Amino acid sequence: MxxxxxxxxxxxxxxxxxxxxxxxxxxxxxxxxxxxxxKDLCKQEFSLxxxxxxxxxxxxxxxxxxxxxxxRTFIEQLEKMNQISVTRLTKSQIITIPMLAETPAVSPxxxxxxxxxxxxxxxxDGWRSGKMSVSACASECEQLYEDATEEAAIILxxxxxxxxxxKVPCGSNIPESVGHAFCMTALTAVCEATFHQVLGQETxxxxxxxxxxxxxxxxxxxxxxxxxxxxxxxxxxxxxxxxALQQESAAIKSQFQSLCRPFLAIIxxxxxxxxxxxCINL
Numbered sequence: 001m002x003x004x005x006x007x008x009x010x011x012x013x014x015x016x017x018x019x020x021x022x023x024x025x026x027x028x029x030x031x032x033x034x035x036x037x038x039k040d041l042c043k044q045e046f047s048l049x050x051x052x053x054x055x056x057x058x059x060x061x062x063x064x065x066x067x068x069x070x071x072r073t074f075i076e077q078l079e080k081m082n083q084i085s086v087t088r089l090t091k092s093q094i095i096t097i098p099m100l101a102e103t104p105a106v107s108p109x110x111x112x113x114x115x116x117x118x119x120x121x122x123x124x125d126g127w128r129s130g131k132m133s134v135s136a137c138a139s140e141c142e143q144l145y146e147d148a149t150e151e152a153a154i155i156l157x158x159x160x161x162x163x164x165x166x167k168v169p170c171g172s173n174i175p176e177s178v179g180h181a182f183c184m185t186a187l188t189a190v191c192e193a194t195f196h197q198v199l200g201q202e203t204x205x206x207x208x209x210x211x212x213x214x215x216x217x218x219x220x221x222x223x224x225x226x227x228x229x230x231x232x233x234x235x236x237x238x239x240x241x242x243x244a245l246q247q248e249s250a251a252i253k254s255q256f257q258s259l260c261r262p263f264l265a266i267i268x269x270x271x272x273x274x275x276x277x278x279c280i281n282l
Contacts, residue, residue: 019064024074027063028084031055032097041092051100056092108155109178116148117185124193145186152178199265210262214255232256233263 019027030036036053037046046054057075061068075095078084087094120141127137153174219225228244235242237260245253 017065019066021074024060024064024066025078025083027060028053028078028095029097029100032095032100038092046094048094049096049101051097052094054092054094109152109181112148112152112155113181113185116144116182117189119144119148120186120189121193124189128193128197141186141190145182149174149179149182152182195264199261199267210259211266214259218255229256230263233259236260237264 031053032051034053035048035050036055037048038054038056038059041054041056048054057068057071060066060071060075064071066074075084075086075093079086082098085096085098087096123132123137123140123144126132127134132140156174156178214229215221215226219229232242232244233256236245236256242256245256248256
């Protein structure tokens with residue numbers, strides 16, 4: 001796929017501001033690869049899969065410097081050739097590029113890991129919401145891990161036609177690497193849940209009263225300064241110290257220390273209403 005796209009990029013030619021048919025098609029592919037959504041439609045909820053994007057005829061006409069009727073005809077021709085499929089909505093269209101929509105086959109073990117990950121998160125969400133005690137949550141996690149590794153052993157046994165497979169410390173008949181994969185999946189889910197549980201109590205107002213004044217008043221709204229400060233805060237939160245703060249006063253160090261929790265809370269509570277990959281303005 002990447003080789004084919006590289007060849008097409010090499011062969012396309014630009015003649016003025018008006019895009020050729022090849023360039024127009026490559027623009028569709030580019031938009032599909034990032035699941036593009038126009039900025040004015042970002043607030044609407046679209047459930048996009050691989051190789052899909054949202055667009056309007058008007059935007060394509062402006063981007064390609066074509067007449068709207070020409071764009072519409074081009075889209076219809078590609079659709080008849082089975083190079084794209086189009087779902088027509090009231091004010092926009094969802095276009096699918098079939099060759100990008102194809103997803104590689106998932107191995108049975110990877111599929112089992114995905115199921116295990118989701119089950120772990122469900123149980124841990126129950127603990128985070130207060131519906132389950134920590135001891136009950138731990139018991140559920142342990143049982144999920146045992147069930148998942150036993151299922152993995154069955155999957156591998158079928159794939160291996162019944163040949164013997166080495167054991168891991170937990171006793172399941174699976175290779176050590178597979179056992180570690182399930183264990184790391186479980187540990188990651190626990191770390192993620194506890195991180196969100198501890199920092200999830202921070203409110204937007206609390207964050208605003210700490211980081212916003214720091215950005216506007218202390219840094220004067222300077223983005224370069226904030227990036228450098230954020231790096232120092234990251235180092236301070238993770239390592240307990242930052243080389244950038246070694247020569248600073250005790251007051252400055254104390255101020256940066258107080259920003260560590262709000263900084264981590266932003267990461268823990270990030271909720272992006274419009275995914276960045278869907279709002280790229282090409």
